[in-house]
Amino acid sequence: MSTDGSERLERLLGGPESSWLVDRVRRRLELGRPLTGSVTLGAASPEQRRAVERLLGRRAGTGSSLSVSLDEVDHVLRMSGASSGGLHGAVVLLRGPVRDLGRESTERAAAWRDAHAMLDAVVAGRPELSGWRAWLDATGLVRRVTADSGEARVVLDRLAVLLRRLPSPGIPIGRLAAETCGDAHGLDDGEPLATLAVSAARALGGSPYAGDGTADARRRAWAGVGVHLDELSPVVLCLGLAGDGHSPTGRMLAAARAAGEPCVLTLRQLRRHEVPIVERMVRICENPIVIAAAADELGPHCPPVVCVNGRPSAAVWTLLDLLAAGGARFAYHGDFDWGGIGIAAAVYERLGWRPWRYDTLAYEATLAAGDATPPLNPLTGRPCPTPWDPALSAAMTRRAVRVEEELVLGALLADLSGDGSSPQS
Template identity: 30%
Template sequence: MHPDLRRDLLTLLRNKHFARLLDDLHASLVRNGEPKGRVIIQSRDEADALQDLTGKWIEPGRTIAVRDIDLRLREQSIFHCSLAEAIELHRGAPIARPKEERERRIASRERAVRRCFELLPSLGISPEAYSRVIGWMHATESELRADATRWGEQALLDAIRPVALAFHRLPASGAPPVYLAELANQVTGDAHGLDAGRPAHALLIRALAFTFPETAAREDRGSAAWKLNLLSAAGIARDPISVRVDTFGLDGATPYLRELRREGVDRPFTLNTLAEIGGDVRAWRNVAFVVENPTVLAALIEHVRQFVPENHPTLVCTNGNLNLADKALLDALVQRGAHLFYGGDFDAKGLEIAAQVLARYPGAASPWRMTVEDYRDALRTEGRALEPGAVDRAARAFPALAAEIAARGQAAHQEGLIPALIRDLSRFVLEGVTPSTEGDRPDGLPEQRRISR
């Protein structure tokens, strides 16, 4: 169209009395995909504006076929353009027809997902990382399509790349953790590239949930604890300071550890501190008593302070699920010959944490006061009711205990066993006798060890 004609057409279309009718015509084209249906002429001003455009005057209150307006613009007006072309010129954008737009979105997101799969081989990641990432992507293609719609094709690709590279850099089991900001800087060039709110963060957490399904099942999906546990399972720490493990009675040959033991004070250790002293820590008499709850730890510390500091047993509190500081300390103790006795709550989370400890340290960890009889002793009438099936996942590690808890349908807490835990510690300090290292034996007699003093 000649520029002068385009200018004249825009002048007619910008008539303020034509605005409502143009909106109706645009809506009709969007809805039908072609000139179909009819529109009503509501006023004389609208009739005059339409006549100026098409040369046809319609009595106000009457209707006109959209196809008729289109034909007049094409064949009888000086502009020789379609109605759709006129409206696109007026609006400055193509008409987005639902079917075409839907097909475009589908094609775009399919292309985006395909490009994500094509990207992986070019990244040079390890076979293990490739297997994990490709397995997650195949299992969650529908989510990736939704991501492509929400973020756009390029943003999805830009998020997949650092996730795959992050899996390539995850530490091996037992290796020191990596810190989230450092990992982000390595895989995105930005220390905040894996922060919450970024597409790469969302994909990383979802990929970890697929990779560590048992960890993902322990907390409410999407919660802060859920995300933190998944990062921890992969060996990723937020930073060297924010995670800690609470301790009392650690042993070791360094001046700091000797002074700490002599003063008889409890001490939280961060990953940063453990990186400095982890190679020196020992458990007194090569035994560490590990509890889930800080209230229990405080009660045990109060009791053992009646003994001289030289005879303080080693106590550790995980404060719930094992974080990276918990694992780092327990790993160090076990590597130096310690045997762990772990005790926790009698609910789904408590049994699962205990199962984690036993699985992580086979032969070097035993449950502490976590038998059916201990559960019955700890149970109170005000115990919290459990959902049916809550402890099913723990049945593999604690079949009899899980069955008893399921039958009663009530949780019991470690706090209810504090007197029994105190007696165990006293016997260990005074007689050198540990709790059972194997749980309940078939003959019902717990096997115990006597530690030389």
């Protein structure tokens, strides 16, 4: 196109007042629709109306809405020399090549079919998995746990190899992961492959595909196909639990309490403790620094505290379940950020607890007390509900400030020492 034509096109259709018209036309082209008929803009501004009048060389009608004939625009652009390719060509010149959304959709669908090809070949020979395979499609689980069809293909190919090995009696999950996907941690909780594989294990065991999401449910699902989990890696940190003299785990807890030292328990030890652990009140914290500071300051006089240390491991859940079975009540504190809120909500849903300086009043009080300190960190991430105190989520969203557990460590230790005056202690 000549320089004169380019300038003329820019003058007729390239300004911000005409962008709505170009957007509408481009969208039609992307969808494969013809550039015929009219498009209408409701509540058009005077500038938008004048731009159409300049383009068409006539008044654009009256009223609040503005209707433009695409056939007329195409004719004007061709006859004026602004765009020899008419309206279609003008949009390409102004905005660049037009996507073919129909073709892209077809290609995406083909890529997702290819991603499932190896898995579908395995399922074809395993009729017991046919319902599970349909469930994957119905729930969209694969698309939720993978970023795109390329990642899905890698994960599903590994899943297909894994399914050929199941059931596999007596094999540790780490060894199974190493032998089927070349990564001993490939079936760790939270990995996309693990999420899909445990649902397949439930299907092979005749259980509901989704399960209840707990560590015990996952353990049972794997056990149903002969796979046992590592019982030594998941640990839980605690302080001040009474223990007993009747079991190895109970004696460890009793000795640690007498010495005023933190105790680290493995999932293996807790699963072999077959009776409830009896305590009246147990405080739960999110970060190990609370346990360390309490051991330093209070030693053997510290009341029972359990640290979830981020997302609770199977060992954490098992210890809390043993305490709940023994009649314990719980009080919870964690970081005032969305990650901490998510952890707290998971514990609240499973066990129930009352706040330990972990509600709206405590959050606002901490911010007020921090006016003279260096600025606190901004709160980022997606807001989460706070069912124990619905107003807390709203307050955190409004204030947009995170408060880490370390910032209120002194108050928490005062509560543990029995000298605090917190109404929640």
